[in-house]
Amino acid sequence: MNNYIKLQNNLDELNLLNIKNNIDKYLDLINMGEKSVIDALYELSELEVKAKEKRAMNACVKVANFPFLKGIEDFDFEFQPGINKQEILDLKSLRFVENNENILFVGTPGVGKTHLAVSLGIECAKHRYSTYFIHFQDLMSQLKKAHKENRLETRLKHFAKYKVLIIDEIGYLPIDTDASNIFFQLISKRYEKHSTIITTNMPFSEWGEIFGTPMLAQAILDRLLHHSHIISIKGESYRLKEKMEFFANSSSNFVRP
Template identity: 35%
Template sequence: MNEDISVYCRKLRLSRNFVNNSAVVEKSSPQEYLLEILRLECEYREKLKIERLIKTAGFYNRKRFCDFCFDEVKLPSDVTPVYLKEGRFIEEVKNLILYGNVGTGKTHLATAIGIEACNRGMKVGFYRTANLVNQLSDAKKAGNLSKLFNNLRKLDLLICDEWGYVPMDRASAQILFQVISDSYERRSVIITTNLEFSRWVGIFYDEQMTAAMIDRLVHHSYLLLFDGQSNRVRDSLMKSAG
């Protein structure tokens, strides 16, 4: 019987999970039984979808929102942790700029927000900025830049981590500018950086392009300030003291 059920499940593109549930679900009526195994199948597919979104996003680590402490983060008056967790800024197509010293939790929070967005069925792309620039440059050399741009356009949220940590040449800066310009009022962008705006020209070299990029990012954005001590330094000092 299970083998026959499996055959029909394959024809209907139902998962093996459906077959397994059909053997264990017990209900008092055929309608209740059918409803329950269909509900479980939908639940299973939703879990697979979320896992797929998280894997394809490219996170380097899986950070949980509940593990992040906001005590040393200055949020704008109309931004709350719940607002960030629920991804309302993504629905409003607004950006987040996470600025502060190295090791203060910017990447943790950006990752946690991204994973929460995936949990809500949103498409996220997480990139260390230097790696994104390298991918863009390689795609341009290979003649595949339009394909990479099309993939980025499918995102609801683009996360550029470690913005400005590695200098780039003028051609790379111009391609990255195209990505930001293309995202303007189309998708949300999160940037983590330890450089204030006045120093961005040192990354992109061109003052006019730098000003245009800042203008596009800041127009619909919130600035989150991370002014605490480096978590890594703090942890190191605590271990030394112990």
């Protein structure tokens, strides 16, 4: 067995498949004098480094529990002209994470709040920030269950540890006083330590209806709104738009017998 075959086998054994798949090309470039051995080895090693980074990035995205994978580039800013696109692109720089700032997306259902929250979350995960997405009602169910089982503090620490926690759909259903107090504890643990991204369909003036008392709602809002970016979205529903387009297309394709 010659050394070329042994090299191929070693690359397989070490799982350096990017080098294996490109080595013939680089050997040809070396033989033609178009690449030095050092340059070839460096570029081959770079392929493996980038592949490793991509695997790590994909792993971060996978464990973040996103309901879908859509980037900011997939968002239709023309349909929602009230949104400051430059502000969203600035948030994409992730300065808010380094500054432990919160983001609150406020608007009626279907206007793209969750899309933007997920898009920013994906960006965070890609840059190896620990990120997690959860619906508000699911979060509260987990925390209330932990409270009943005398392990609330452990569960609070779990959700408090994430560099970026995305809590979706605050306001669709109210919660009881015990749950409100538990949520306040979580927000307090994250306050000025990590970034929290919130989506809500309720204006802040009505959060007392969600959390039972205006005083508790105010205490939660004080911690969320301090060092925060508030994105208010006033526009039409994407879901309604898609349905209207579907029916319009269906009607145009209908042929009478």
